[in-house]
Amino acid sequence: MSDWPVPFLLDELWLKTRRTIVHKLEEKSLWLNSDEYSALWSGQKEEGLVLRNSLLKDALGPDDFAVINSEAAFGKLNHVLKHKLPFSLAFGYELGAGFHTLVSGDQERKHQIAQTTSLFNLGISLFDFFLDSSEEEVKDEFKSIFNSQALHEIQGNKHAGSIFYKRCDTIEQNEIRILLKVIACFYQTLYSTVQEADNRHALKKINQLLLQAYQAEINSQLQEDINEEVNLRQVSKSKSTLPFRIIKNIAVAQTKADKNIEQSVERLSYTIGEIFWLLDDLADAVSDYQTNQLNSLFCNQEGKGCIMGEGAITQILATDNLPRLVNHLCSKIQRVELSISSSGTDNEADLRFRQILLFYIRDWLS
Numbered sequence: 001m002s003d004w005p006v007p008f009l010l011d012e013l014w015l016k017t018r019r020t021i022v023h024k025l026e027e028k029s030l031w032l033n034s035d036e037y038s039a040l041w042s043g044q045k046e047e048g049l050v051l052r053n054s055l056l057k058d059a060l061g062p063d064d065f066a067v068i069n070s071e072a073a074f075g076k077l078n079h080v081l082k083h084k085l086p087f088s089l090a091f092g093y094e095l096g097a098g099f100h101t102l103v104s105g106d107q108e109r110k111h112q113i114a115q116t117t118s119l120f121n122l123g124i125s126l127f128d129f130f131l132d133s134s135e136e137e138v139k140d141e142f143k144s145i146f147n148s149q150a151l152h153e154i155q156g157n158k159h160a161g162s163i164f165y166k167r168c169d170t171i172e173q174n175e176i177r178i179l180l181k182v183i184a185c186f187y188q189t190l191y192s193t194v195q196e197a198d199n200r201h202a203l204k205k206i207n208q209l210l211l212q213a214y215q216a217e218i219n220s221q222l223q224e225d226i227n228e229e230v231n232l233r234q235v236s237k238s239k240s241t242l243p244f245r246i247i248k249n250i251a252v253a254q255t256k257a258d259k260n261i262e263q264s265v266e267r268l269s270y271t272i273g274e275i276f277w278l279l280d281d282l283a284d285a286v287s288d289y290q291t292n293q294l295n296s297l298f299c300n301q302e303g304k305g306c307i308m309g310e311g312a313i314t315q316i317l318a319t320d321n322l323p324r325l326v327n328h329l330c331s332k333i334q335r336v337e338l339s340i341s342s343s344g345t346d347n348e349a350d351l352r353f354r355q356i357l358l359f360y361i362r363d364w365l366s
Contacts, residue, residue, distance in 0.1 A: 009313040014286045016317065018365060021282060024326045025361070030333050032358050040359040044094075048086025051093060051118055056085075059119065059185035060178060067174050074126075074175055077133040084125065091360055092121025092247065095272075098353035099251035102265050102340070109254050116193045117247045119186045124213075124243050126179050131221055132291075134175060142176050146183065151214055154187050155207040161187030194253045202253035206246060213242040220294045236296040240280055241273030268339045271332050272357065278329045279364045282322075289313070297321075333361065 004012070025031035032040070057065045067073055074081045096117025100110050131139065154160045165184035171177040194203045216238040248269035252262055281288070281295045288295035289312070298312045316322055336357065340350050 006310050006313070009310055009317070010286045010289065013313055013317060016322065017282050017285060020322055020326050021279075021329070021365060024323075024330055025333075028330050028334065030330060030337075030358060030361070032355075032362050036355070037359060037362055040355065041363070044090040044356075044359065045086050047093065048088070048090035051089040051115075052086055055089065055115055055119060056122065056182075060181055064174075064178050064181060068178055072174070073178070074129045075133045077129050081129055085122070087360075087363070088122045088125040089118045091356075092118035094353070094356045095121070095244070095247045096251045098349070098356065099248045099265055099269065100255070101349045101353070102268070103252045103255050103257035103261055105252065105255040105257070112193060113251055113254065116186070116189045117250050119182065119189055120247060120250065121243065123179070123182045123186050126182055127217060130175050130179050131217070138173060138176065141173060142179070145171070145176065146180060148211065148214065151211060154184075155210070158191045161185070161191060190250065193250070199253050202249060206249045206253065209242055209246045209249060212238065213246060216242060232294060233296045233299040236281065236294050236299070237274070237277050239294075240277030241270055244269045244273035244276070264339065268336060271336055271339075275329060275332050275336065275357075275361065276364065278325060278332070279361060282325065282329070283365050285316070297325075333357075 022031060056068070060068065068085075069082075071078060093114040096114040097110050100113050101107075105113070130142065134142075150164075154164055157163075161184050165181060165188065168177050168181045168184060171180065190206070191203075194206070216235055219235045220239050245266070248265060252265065255262075257265075277296075281297050284293075285295055285297050287293070289298065297316060337354060340354050
């Protein structure tokens with residue numbers, strides 16, 4: 001196999017990864033059948049389109065709403081954006097609603113909270129699209145406007161989100177303006193949602209996690225220039241797990257949940273994040289290799305660097321790393337299922353949350 005040309009090795013890695021994941025998930029009854037998947041796909045798309053035409057339209061205004069739905073937005077990834085945007089909104093909504101229900105939150109507030117987490121999940125997705133599709137000078141322009149200092153300013157003043165939003169209309173570059181509007185609108189909504197409950201401790205924790213998530217995203221783009229003491233595998237993991245922890249903390253901010261229950265849901269959110277981290281790196285191994293993106297599969301044992309070249313591919317194909325990682329993935333999904341089913345809350349809502357997670361697990365591989 002080591003004599004194979006790199007394109008052949010990449011094809012084999014792509015096929016073997018998907019085949020191993022699907023077979024193992026089917027074996028463990030964790031793979032939705034085609035009818036279940038199709039029904040949920042239609043439902044999630046419809047839910048996402050409703051959120052797009054209400055929540056996103058309100059966030060961007062009519063002009064920028066037209067821009068994001070045009071053929072030019074986010075360049076080479078435009079067609080991917082158009083497909084994924086409704087699902088990003090829907091997944092964020094479902095996660096927020098699911099976590100809120102698991103801590104027996106007020107059902108009258110669930111929609112408002114889920115809209116906030118929907119907007120957050122869209123912001124994370126757009127940030128990824130922006131970094132993956134933009135030229136370096138455009139990224140530099142964005143970083144000059146939105147950086148850790150700007151984030152601290154927004155977090156330090158409940159009115160800063162509104163002020164920041166008004167500045168967005170002066171920005172000419174479409175993708176920067178749209179992304180910053182979504183970020184600013186999310187912060188406006190977050191402050192409204194959390195302050196209604198007068199929970200300063202929750203807001204402080206959410207803001208800390210948001211800063212960590214921003215830094216993890218930036219670090220993942222700077223893997224070659226990053227401090228050698230930073231563990232790249234941990235950067236990769238944090239980039240995926242932090243958004244789920246943020247969504248959970250937004251979802252429970254208005255509740256007075258039992259401490260043990262909240263800690264259980266905190267662990268659940270982290271495990272769900274680990275699932276999608278593993279899925280992401282397994283499913284995107286080939287594309288990440290081709291574009292030199294950070295992927296934990298290619299990190300060396302210490303996590304202080306990445307092994308590239310054909311040796312990195314043959315190392316995965318010729319060892320038991322792939323089956324081991326897939327078994328690890330399955331055990332985490334089973335742990336999540338057990339945690340949800342034993343929550344003792346709304347059985348119908350718990351079943352829906354389980355189905356939604358299994359849908360997005362399968363959809364991640366599509």
